[in-house]
Amino acid sequence: MAEQIIEIENLVKRYKELVALDHLNLTVTEGEVFGLLGPNGSGKTTAISCILALLQFDKGSVRVLGKEMQPDSYDIKRQIGVVLQNVAVFEELTVQENIDYFCGLYITDKKERKQCVEDAIVFSGLEDFRRFYPKKLSGGLLRRLNIACGIAHKPRLIILDEPTVAVDPQSRNRILEGIQKLNQEGATIIYTSHYMEEVEQICTRIAILDKGRCVAMGTKEELKAMIKTGEKIHLEIWELKPEQLEEIRSLRHVYQVDYREGMLEIRCSGGKHNLVHILDYLARREISFGRVYSELPTLNDVFLEITGKELRDSAE
Amino acid sequence: MQVFKVFCKVLSKHKSSILIYIVIYLMISLIMSRSIQQTGELKFTKVSLKIAVENQDQGEVGKGLVAFLEKNNKIKEVPADQEAIKDAMYYQEIDYVLVVPGNFTEQFLLGKTEGILEGTAVPGSSTASLIENEIQQYLNTVNMYLKAGIDADRAVTLSSEDMEQQAAVEFLEESDAQSLPAGFYFFQYIPYVFLVIMILGLGMVMNTFRDKELAARNKCSAMSFFQQNLQFILGCILFTLGVFLFFMITAFCLYSDYMFSVKGLLSAVNALAFSVCAASVAWFCVQFVRSAPELSMMSNVISLSFSFLGGVFVPMDLMSDGVKQASKFIPSYWYMIANQEIQKVESLAETGGIYQSFLIVLLFALAFFSVGLLVNRMKLRTA
Numbered sequence: 001m002a003e004q005i006i007e008i009e010n011l012v013k014r015y016k017e018l019v020a021l022d023h024l025n026l027t028v029t030e031g032e033v034f035g036l037l038g039p040n041g042s043g044k045t046t047a048i049s050c051i052l053a054l055l056q057f058d059k060g061s062v063r064v065l066g067k068e069m070q071p072d073s074y075d076i077k078r079q080i081g082v083v084l085q086n087v088a089v090f091e092e093l094t095v096q097e098n099i100d101y102f103c104g105l106y107i108t109d110k111k112e113r114k115q116c117v118e119d120a121i122v123f124s125g126l127e128d129f130r131r132f133y134p135k136k137l138s139g140g141l142l143r144r145l146n147i148a149c150g151i152a153h154k155p156r157l158i159i160l161d162e163p164t165v166a167v168d169p170q171s172r173n174r175i176l177e178g179i180q181k182l183n184q185e186g187a188t189i190i191y192t193s194h195y196m197e198e199v200e201q202i203c204t205r206i207a208i209l210d211k212g213r214c215v216a217m218g219t220k221e222e223l224k225a226m227i228k229t230g231e232k233i234h235l236e237i238w239e240l241k242p243e244q245l246e247e248i249r250s251l252r253h254v255y256q257v258d259y260r261e262g263m264l265e266i267r268c269s270g271g272k273h274n275l276v277h278i279l280d281y282l283a284r285r286e287i288s289f290g291r292v293y294s295e296l297p298t299l300n301d302v303f304l305e306i307t308g309k310e311l312r313d314s315a316e
Numbered sequence: 317m318q319v320f321k322v323f324c325k326v327l328s329k330h331k332s333s334i335l336i337y338i339v340i341y342l343m344i345s346l347i348m349s350r351s352i353q354q355t356g357e358l359k360f361t362k363v364s365l366k367i368a369v370e371n372q373d374q375g376e377v378g379k380g381l382v383a384f385l386e387k388n389n390k391i392k393e394v395p396a397d398q399e400a401i402k403d404a405m406y407y408q409e410i411d412y413v414l415v416v417p418g419n420f421t422e423q424f425l426l427g428k429t430e431g432i433l434e435g436t437a438v439p440g441s442s443t444a445s446l447i448e449n450e451i452q453q454y455l456n457t458v459n460m461y462l463k464a465g466i467d468a469d470r471a472v473t474l475s476s477e478d479m480e481q482q483a484a485v486e487f488l489e490e491s492d493a494q495s496l497p498a499g500f501y502f503f504q505y506i507p508y509v510f511l512v513i514m515i516l517g518l519g520m521v522m523n524t525f526r527d528k529e530l531a532a533r534n535k536c537s538a539m540s541f542f543q544q545n546l547q548f549i550l551g552c553i554l555f556t557l558g559v560f561l562f563f564m565i566t567a568f569c570l571y572s573d574y575m576f577s578v579k580g581l582l583s584a585v586n587a588l589a590f591s592v593c594a595a596s597v598a599w600f601c602v603q604f605v606r607s608a609p610e611l612s613m614m615s616n617v618i619s620l621s622f623s624f625l626g627g628v629f630v631p632m633d634l635m636s637d638g639v640k641q642a643s644k645f646i647p648s649y650w651y652m653i654a655n656q657e658i659q660k661v662e663s664l665a666e667t668g669g670i671y672q673s674f675l676i677v678l679l680f681a682l683a684f685f686s687v688g689l690l691v692n693r694m695k696l697r698t699a
Contacts, residue, residue: 052536071541078538088529090322092329097322104318105537149533 003030003066005157005188006051011060013046013212020046021057022212028190028205033183035203036192037299039307043212044192045085048161051190052082065157078106081155081187085162087146089134095145096121096130099152106153120152123178140171147175151182158182159190164198176202196300206299210307220299227305228255229297230270233278236290237264244285251277319534319544323521323551330520333612334513341509342566349501365411365443368404370394375421377458380472382416384454384479389447401436411443412436414451425468429455454479496659499574502567503583503655507590507648508623513559514594515601515615518552522602523611552595560591582658582670586651589674593647593681597622600688603695627652647680 006028013021021043028034038044049055050062053071062069064076089098099117107113121130124144134142143163151158160179164172180202183189193199199206200220207217216223230253240259248266249257253274256267268274275294282289367389371382385391392410395401404410415434417423423432433451437444457478461471525531525548534544564584567575574580601618605611623629625639626648632640643649654673661667 054532054535071535074538074540077536080536082533082536084529084532086529088527088533090326090524090530092326092524093322097325101318101322102533102537105534105539153538 004028004063005030005032005065006190007061007063008047008051009061009063011047011050011057011062013043013050013055013057020212021050021060023060024209024212024214026207026214026217028188030188031183031186032205033179033189033191033203035199035206036190036209037196037199037206037303038192038209042209042307044209045161046212047209048159048190048192051159052077052080078153079156081150081153081158083147083150083158083160083163085165087134087142089142089145089149091134094131094133095126095137095148098134098145099148102149103152106155116152116154119154120148123151123181124148125174140167140174143167143171143175147178151187155187157188157190161192162194163191164193164195172198196298196303200299208303208306216302216306223299223302224297227297227302228269229267229301229305231268231274231294231296232301233266233268233275233292233294235264235266235278235282235292236262237282237287238262238290240264240287244287247285248278248281251281254278317547318539319547320551323525323548326521326524327517327551327555330517334517337509337512337516338562341505345502345505346570348505349498363446365389365447366392366409367447368392368394368401368410368413369416370414371416372418373416373420374418375424376468376472377421377424377455378416380458380476381451381454384476385414385447385450387480388450405436405438411438411441412447414447421468424455424458425462429459497571497574497579499567499571499580499583500655500659502571503587504652505623505628506563506587507594507626507628507651508619509563510559510587510591510594511597511619511622511648512615514556514591514598515618516612517559518555518595518598519602519605519611519615520608521551522599523605523608526602556591556595560588563587578661578664579658581664582661582667583655586654586658586670586674586677589677589681590647590651593651593677593684596681596684596688597647600684600691603688603691622646622648625649632656647677650676650680 004027006026008024008026011021011024012019024043024047026047036044036047046055050057051064051069053062053069053073064073065079067073067076069076090101093101096117099120100113103113103116103120107116121127124147126141126144126148129137129141129145134145137145143165147160147163150160158179163179164175167175176198179189179191183202189202191199191203203220205217205219206223207214208223209215216226218226237259245257245259248254248264253268253270254266255269256265258265258267266274266278275292279292367385369382369385369391371378373379382391394413394415395404395410401410401413405413413436417432417434420432435444435448435451437447454475457475458471461474462468466474525534535541564575564587567580567584571580575584597618601611601614605614625643626646627635627643628648632643632652635643650673654670654677657670657673661670
């Protein structure tokens with residue numbers, strides 16, 4: 001049985017009146033790419049800070065690699081790699097010097113460190129920029145340097161807090177491939193992001209946080225099964241009367257109908273042959289239509305259905 | 317020693333701005349000590365002027381006046397015409413042209429003193445007033461004897477004798493320039509340069525390591541917080557000592573006589589105490605800035621204000637009592653007090669009050685460090 005890398009039980013963290021983490025429970029198993037999703041202010045970064053013992057919490061427990069995590073748990077910290085939300089590198093050091101510095105905080109043996117630094121440079125594709133100062137690097141390269149600094153010491157657990165913010169698609173793709181490679185090499189990954197497609201692409205298990213609580217957790221498929229939407233059907237219809245809209249809404253499995261600017265979106269809660277039933281209805285009523293397509297719910301649908309559609313602007 | 321190595325690398329990135337301040341400081345202290353010493357050597361010089369005299373008077377007073385002027389100045393012939401006079405004055409061949417009219421003695425004996433001599437000088441020149449003052453002094457003396465009922469011949473003779481007399485002047489207190497060694501000026505400006513270097517150098521490194529993201533990453537690492545702090549403090553101590561030693565070696569090279577004396581030794585101890593205090597001030601300042609430009613601005617504001625208020629740039633004697641009272645709350649004041657006291661010391665046995673100043677400077681260091689630590693803790697709590 002795979003080892004529990006992280007076990008969080010009833011974790012509570014308050015900032016004066018604000019409850020940032022409200023009896024949070026989480027477990028991360030070895031070898032997983034664990035996605036941590038949540039709107040702004042949901043408690044993702046606070047949870048990560050508690051895991052890393054950067055923050056003191058009010059209640060609950062955090063166990064990492066089977067041991068209680070404390071600020072002085074250096075034997076545990078040795079096995080953790082951290083890539084924080086904002087780029088954290090020394091402007092005064094070159095790419096190579098930066099990686100060497102952060103790697104040196106974990107590995108004291110010079111020979112071993114040299115090899116680790118070289119591997120990290122190759123891994124992040126920074127071979128041509130090793131003598132560059134961070135100021136001279138593009139946003140994508142800077143993010144890659146940030147990752148290289150966090151993973152150079154070859155940790156067993158890697159925590160990546162939104163590592164692809166403000167990165168172009170090419171760099172993002174490279175970063176995601178790199179993360180998958182690290183996972184294949186044996187590292188357990190905790191990944192937080194706002195980009196649903198990224199999480200869907202690389203995470204094997206996902207937890208959705210909202211208002212400091214874990215509101216859903218499971219694989220992509222499990223999460224999708226949790227929501228009402230089983231299928232989304234889109235039809236291009238030029239004219240639709242209100243009574244016809246009501247008739248469509250009353251069809252079997254249909255639970256939500258939205259008609260806007262000539263596009264009809266029908267959400268079905270499950271069942272089979274939903275599209276056939278709808279097309280059959282349109283033929284009977286002689287309603288002409290253009291493009292038609294059907295899709296399964298995405299993680300974005302899961303996220304919005306679970307956390308709601310209202311804007312979240314509070315600071316985390 | 318990862319933290320220590322990065323400490324040095326970050327510091328080396330700011331070496332150019334530190335070097336600029338060192339060079340400026342050395343130049344200023346050298347120029348100041350040299351110029352003050354030179355002005356001290358040229359405190360009094362008797363000036364002999366070139367006067368062209370045409371005496372048309374055959375009387376006693378006229379002859380006496382010319383004879384008197386001859387004793388202290390170089391008498392030359394009056395050029396032929398006005399144009400030649402102007403040329404001679406322009407080329408500084410003569411400083412003054414004096415014409416004693418034929419009826420000068422007669423007029424003078426009748427009691428007339430104004431407008432009976434014709435004098436020409438370069439307009440606005442100081443030499444004109446110097447000569448006119450000399451002539452006036454002589455004529456006043458003659459006039460005094462005449463009024464006392466002494467005849468003209470005798471009055472001229474007595475006046476000439478009087479004017480020859482010279483008074484011996486003795487300074488009760490020697491000026492600073494004469495009494496203070498050149499090394500004093502080197503140490504006088506130390507507070508300014510130490511504050512600038514420490515705030516710029518140490519402050520920049522501290523500011524870098526205090527960056528929220530970098531600090532979080534360091535905290536997450538496997539190197540203990542104690543180890544990291546230890547290496548950082550080692551960097552601070554070595555930098556402070558390095559700056560102190562650099563200035564002491566420079567002082568030994570430039571003012572070896574001074575440095576090998578008791579005064580030099582005490583000045584070095586005074587500078588060492590202040591370097592510790594300046595490092596502490598740097599730590600304090602860093603708590604209130606968020607960027608390098610802010611820190612650079614603060615280094616100038618703090619070093620200049622501490623220097624001006626502490627009497628580094630302005631002598632304390634010129635400060636009002638109110639300002640002096642306020643100055644007691646800044647370390648540079650006590651450094652300067654010690655620096656002045658050191659100049660009166662001849663042996664280590666008579667250093668009583670100086671140690672008290674050293675101690676006050678070190679207490680300031682402790683105070684700045686403690687307040688900085690407190691602010692740091694409060695910021696961490698509210699972060």
